[in-house]
Structure formats: C-alpha cells, structure tokens
Amino acid sequence: MSLLRRLVELLYGSDRALRRMLQYWAATCVLYVVCIGLVLVQVSRGMTDGETAHRLIVFGSWGALAFYALIRASARLGLKPDQLAVSQAVFSMICTMCAYAISGPLRAAVLVMTVLIIAFCMFAARPRQTLLLSIGSLAGAGGVMYWLQAHDPLRYPPMTELLTFGYLAGALLATALLSGEMSKLRSRLKRQRRELSDALETIRVLATVDELTSLVNRRRMHEVLEAEERRQPDENGTCIALLDIDFFKQVNDQFGHAAGDAVLRSFSIAARASLRANDVLARWGGEEFLLLLPDAAPEDARHVLERMAERVHGMPVPGVQGRRISFSAGLATRRAGEPFADAIHRADNALYQAKEAGRDRIVLA
Known part of the structure; x- marks a missing residue:
C-alpha cells in the first residue's frame, strides 16, 4: 500500500458512509479557507479590524477541527449524518453572521454564504430540518442587522439593512423549498431503484427457478x-x-x-x-x-x-x-x-x- 493511500485511509477511514461525510466536511473546509483568504484581504485593505478578524479565523478553524473529530467518532457517539450536517450548518451560520458584522461595506456579499450553507444541507438533512435551519438563519441575521443599525446607524443604515434582510429572506426560503423538492426527488429515485432491484431479482428467479416445483430449471x-x-x-x-x-x-x-x-x-x-x-x-x-x-x-x-x-x-x-x-x-x-x-x-x-x-x-x- 502506497504512503499516500495509507495517509488517505488514516484521515478518512475505510467505511464508505464515513468517507462520504468526511468528503462533505472537506468541501466545507475548502469554503472556510476561501473565506479566510478573503477576510485577510479585507484586513490588508483596512476594511476589517485585524484583531476581530483573527479571533473569527481562530474560532472557525477550531470549529472545523472539532467537527472532524465528531464525524470520525460519530459511530461510537451515535450521531446521525443529518444531525452532524445541521450542527455544522448552524456553526457555519454563526461564523457567517460574525463575518457580516465585521465586513463593513462588503457585508452584503458575505450573505451569499448562507444560501450555500443551506444548499450543502440538501444532501444530508431532511426538508423540515432545512426549513428550520433557514428560519433560524433568518432570525440570527435579523438580530445582527437590527443590532448593527441600532448601534451604528451611519455605517449601517436601517433601510439598507431592512432591504438586505428582505433579499436574504427570499433567497433562503426559496432554497428551503428547493431542498424539499430535491428530497422528494431523491426519495422517488430511491424507491424506483429499490423497485428496479426487486424486479431484477424477480427476473433472476424466473430465469433460474422452475415456477411449479421451485427447483432450478x-x-x-x-x-x-x-x-x-x-x-x-x-x-x-x-x-x-x-x-x-x-x-x-x-x-x-x-x-x-x-x-x-x-x-x-x-x-x-x-x-x-x-x-x-x-x-x-x-x-x-x-x-x-x-x-x-x-x-x-x-x-x-x-x-x-x-x-x-x-x-x-x-x-x-x-x-x-x-x-x-x-x-x-x-x-x-x-x-x-x-x-x-x-x-x-x-x-x-x-x-x-x-x-x-x-x-x-x-x-x-
């Protein structure tokens, strides 16, 4: 076994379901790295306070490592994939709201990440969980926006924050509805695959077993x-x-x-x-x-x-x-x-x- 293959097996394990969850985790880590890079650019341009940004980067990095440990231990802890997905989405939403609060004039662009987080949950969470996560994200975003416009109305005009909230609400609710439709489609595909498997098994039996005596034909x-x-x-x-x-x-x-x-x-x-x-x-x-x-x-x-x-x-x-x-x-x-x-x-x-x-x-x- 090559060194690279041993390293991959050490990091991802050998169980197929575990590897699939860790692949989703790795995708979110790539997103974290991109966001950290953008935040550092904002700091270098004087758009974001460096100390606050550093704290957020440390918080996000330790959170990502904690979720890796939870996923690797999910079987022993009895954690289901949907529970891990929703928990990680909640954590990502908290990071996104913090990034929104410190991004100044670029804060509206940060909200794109909230839609992406909901989209990630489509593959693991149930429709009801996705809808509740969208509602929770809206509540969190609304609270942050209200606090910002109340404490610094010059930098965060109330009308701007209100319109931004409206756009975010439309995007998140539409994404949640699409998640429900995708879940229905996924369930239908699973049912069709199961029916096809049953039909193939029936054909196999009919092709190999005598119907009257149940002996091989x-x-x-x-x-x-x-x-x-x-x-x-x-x-x-x-x-x-x-x-x-x-x-x-x-x-x-x-x-x-x-x-x-x-x-x-x-x-x-x-x-x-x-x-x-x-x-x-x-x-x-x-x-x-x-x-x-x-x-x-x-x-x-x-x-x-x-x-x-x-x-x-x-x-x-x-x-x-x-x-x-x-x-x-x-x-x-x-x-x-x-x-x-x-x-x-x-x-x-x-x-x-x-x-x-x-x-x-x-x-x-």
Whole structure:
C-alpha cells in the first residue's frame, strides 16, 4: 500500500458512509479557507479590524477541527449524518453572521454564504430540518442587522439593512423549498431503484427457478454443469442421474392435470429432503429431473437415490388417493475429461433400461 493511500485511509477511514461525510466536511473546509483568504484581504485593505478578524479565523478553524473529530467518532457517539450536517450548518451560520458584522461595506456579499450553507444541507438533512435551519438563519441575521443599525446607524443604515434582510429572506426560503423538492426527488429515485432491484431479482428467479416445483430449471442447470466442469475439469468423482416419474401420463389422465402438478410439487419436496448439501436437482422437462452429485462415488449416489425413492413412495399427494408414486433413474459416473453432455446421454440410456426392466428402479450406466 502506497504512503499516500495509507495517509488517505488514516484521515478518512475505510467505511464508505464515513468517507462520504468526511468528503462533505472537506468541501466545507475548502469554503472556510476561501473565506479566510478573503477576510485577510479585507484586513490588508483596512476594511476589517485585524484583531476581530483573527479571533473569527481562530474560532472557525477550531470549529472545523472539532467537527472532524465528531464525524470520525460519530459511530461510537451515535450521531446521525443529518444531525452532524445541521450542527455544522448552524456553526457555519454563526461564523457567517460574525463575518457580516465585521465586513463593513462588503457585508452584503458575505450573505451569499448562507444560501450555500443551506444548499450543502440538501444532501444530508431532511426538508423540515432545512426549513428550520433557514428560519433560524433568518432570525440570527435579523438580530445582527437590527443590532448593527441600532448601534451604528451611519455605517449601517436601517433601510439598507431592512432591504438586505428582505433579499436574504427570499433567497433562503426559496432554497428551503428547493431542498424539499430535491428530497422528494431523491426519495422517488430511491424507491424506483429499490423497485428496479426487486424486479431484477424477480427476473433472476424466473430465469433460474422452475415456477411449479421451485427447483432450478434446465437453463440454470446448464450453468451449474459448466461451473462444475471448470471446477473439476479432468477428475472422476462426480455422478449424474436422470429421473423420470413412473406412469405420470396415467396420473394426468386419471386424476387431472391439477393432480399431476401436485405430484410434481410433492416429488420435488421429497427429493430435496433426501439430497446432500452440495447436490443439485433440476427439473429437466415435464416429469423428468436431472440430479448432479458432486464428489460422489457410484455407491454413494445410489444411496442418495434409494433414500429419495423411499421418501417418494411414502409421500402424501393431494388429489391422488390410492396410488403409489415412484420413479425410475439412470445413474452415470462422469469419466475423466468427459463433457457432462456425454455423461447425461449415458444416464439417459440407463434410464431407458430402468423403464424397460419394469420401472421403479435405479440402473447404473
């Protein structure tokens, strides 16, 4: 890790939310530095008293450092981003009002910073907080202006202060209203993003899961098999089985298609309960299923299928009374370097032999 990267991580931490708050803090610090530079220019030109300006600069600098410490400790102190944003905005407003009081003929230009402070709060504070902050800023500005015109009416004419207050009130209230609209837009975008995420998840499920049985579908099973080939390209130890529910067409003809769907659902539940942790069962088509048994010897795979057959024999099926459900299976061991398509073909041939031999049995290819 480079020295610069270590320094950045030391100052900003590694948490993404913390870094975002510190980025806002850094932006306000840049604004502080610009304002300090302008105040120093005013002092050099004799527009502002140097001692008073120095006190304000020290006050603002220590305040910025204090907020950095609060942000870094916000998790331990339980401070929320909106609370930190509003607190820092209040502090900035106090600094702005002090700068207004000492800036003499340039005081009206200082009030631009109040609008900028409210704009900064749009990204973290709630609309009600922004509105209250605007009202509080107006009250503070009004108090400072009243005090100045009352104590020095020659330098601070009452009418000038009143008109300045009117312009400031219009700008702050308009900014607060815009903040409310921005918050609504942000909430709408969050809701749309959440709905889009839910829709994508639904599409992903529909693309990979069979709706009737809740097993993975054929498309997803092909992806699983490709991943298994990459994981175990040239090794034995993986078995594949093709299963077919016996006399399924007779179930549909005798009890109806709703009963046939119930058989498929019950079969998937019973079959999944018999699998090992890494086994994958997919609906391959109609009443046919494909079972992947990674890292399994043929005798282990046969035990899984036999356990599955016992569960299927005893499973209750709504709408199908007095009929025992069974399945036939063809089991094949994948050979070294063999594509899964070839192993599935051999399992299919074994399944055909199981049906020819009377069904309800497992045949090893």
